[in-house]
Amino acid sequence: MINYPNGRKTCPTVEQKTGKISAGGRGMELEKEINITNKFYLNSDIAVIHKKPTPVTIVHVDYPRRSAAKITEAYFKLPSTTDYNGIYRGRYIDFEAKDNMIVTAFPLKSIHEHQIRHLDAIVRHGGIAFVIVRFIKRSETYYVPADKMVRFVRSTERSSIPYDWFKENGILIPSSYTKPVDYLKVVDQLYF
Amino acid sequence: MINYPNGRKTCPTVEQKTGKISAGGRGMELEKEINITNKFYLNSDIAVIHKKPTPVTIVHVDYPRRSAAKITEAYFKLPSTTDYNGIYRGRYIDFEAKDNMIVTAFPLKSIHEHQIRHLDAIVRHGGIAFVIVRFIKRSETYYVPADKMVRFVRSTERSSIPYDWFKENGILIPSSYTKPVDYLKVVDQLYF
Numbered sequence: 001m002i003n004y005p006n007g008r009k010t011c012p013t014v015e016q017k018t019g020k021i022s023a024g025g026r027g028m029e030l031e032k033e034i035n036i037t038n039k040f041y042l043n044s045d046i047a048v049i050h051k052k053p054t055p056v057t058i059v060h061v062d063y064p065r066r067s068a069a070k071i072t073e074a075y076f077k078l079p080s081t082t083d084y085n086g087i088y089r090g091r092y093i094d095f096e097a098k099d100n101m102i103v104t105a106f107p108l109k110s111i112h113e114h115q116i117r118h119l120d121a122i123v124r125h126g127g128i129a130f131v132i133v134r135f136i137k138r139s140e141t142y143y144v145p146a147d148k149m150v151r152f153v154r155s156t157e158r159s160s161i162p163y164d165w166f167k168e169n170g171i172l173i174p175s176s177y178t179k180p181v182d183y184l185k186v187v188d189q190l191y192f
Numbered sequence: 193m194i195n196y197p198n199g200r201k202t203c204p205t206v207e208q209k210t211g212k213i214s215a216g217g218r219g220m221e222l223e224k225e226i227n228i229t230n231k232f233y234l235n236s237d238i239a240v241i242h243k244k245p246t247p248v249t250i251v252h253v254d255y256p257r258r259s260a261a262k263i264t265e266a267y268f269k270l271p272s273t274t275d276y277n278g279i280y281r282g283r284y285i286d287f288e289a290k291d292n293m294i295v296t297a298f299p300l301k302s303i304h305e306h307q308i309r310h311l312d313a314i315v316r317h318g319g320i321a322f323v324i325v326r327f328i329k330r331s332e333t334y335y336v337p338a339d340k341m342v343r344f345v346r347s348t349e350r351s352s353i354p355y356d357w358f359k360e361n362g363i364l365i366p367s368s369y370t371k372p373v374d375y376l377k378v379v380d381q382l383y384f
Binding site for chain 1: 234237239240242244245246247248250260261262263264265266267268269271272273277278279280281282283284286310313314316317318319
């Protein structure tokens with residue numbers, strides 16, 4: 001079990017790592033819900049999609065016993081790809097998920113340039129790539145096809161994407177008790 | 193840069209983590225060579241295949257400054273999937289890579305039961321899954337289709353796979369300066 005000094009139970013998000021702590025630790029809800037959904041997909045043999053481990057740079061390891069290496073100095077590292085990938089109906093699936101506390105827009109600094117490049121490459125190679133963006137205060141979670149997100153980011157000088165853009169270009173992701181973020185339903189609509 | 197007390201520059205392998213340190217740290221060569229190969233594939237826009245970060249359980253984080261979180265207590269965790277995945281020619285690719293110092297056999301304890309289950313699931317969902325096994329002392333690196341490995345493991349009481357089995361069921365992976373472990377050449381032969 002992971003226990004942070006501030007009582008959080010899971011790894012900090014990139015926003016938290018870089019000092020922009022989201023209010024009330026709500027930044028973790030989306031990740032938790034996606035993990036529950038992925039577990040349901042896996043246990044029902046619908047898809048095999050996992051979150052990648054949080055990348056850390058390990059600087060020092062103690063070996064008090066050979067069987068129990070203890071990392072005593074490490075740092076969070078910016079991920080070079082997206083957080084989630086796997087396979088569904090024979091297709092490669094790849095996505096990033098972002099919580100957003102702002103009501104009117106989604107700040108582009110939440111998605112790093114190398115993640116945009118990665119999503120673009122996945123689309124080029126025939127994969128299904130997208131970004132999940134949750135507007136926390138609206139309780140709305142959008143599926144945004146990666147090509148649309150990439151095109152917007154590359155054609156704008158803006159530092160954020162307005163909320164209305166999501167209503168136009170995104171698709172609301174349905175939610176149920178066993179599948180709180182049922183994004184494969186949207187994939188079914190779009191690709192199958 | 194990662195610096196371990198014993199002078200190793202990268203993360204320990206599972207074998208090393210569990211106390212079975214391979215002689216001379218050679219256990220890292222295969223991983224390094226696969227990373228070089230993957231970088232070549234990526235930079236040439238041939239495929240997008242990455243190694244997943246080493247999974248660690250984070251127990252304690254210090255925040256001396258908000259901008260620099262320092263992990264002061266963490267432990268290596270057994271991976272629940274394989275180490276590498278990505279996309280090639282529209283297909284989902286998933287594999288595990290294992291160094292082996294023994295000349296006559298490959299010990300089955302190197303591959304965990306949940307990794308076998310994972311490989312089996314990937315095959316069932318239409319992905320291209322395999323295991324790369326290097327016999328270090330023979331300088332031979334084999335591509336083993338996951339379904340063959342899974343079938344062997346599930347039908348045997350043995351604790352290892354004999355070397356001859358690899359000669360019969362595996363395919364030698366070609367090597368070049370820019371692509372030290374050119375496993376996609378084997379994928380081409382088998383699938384395209």
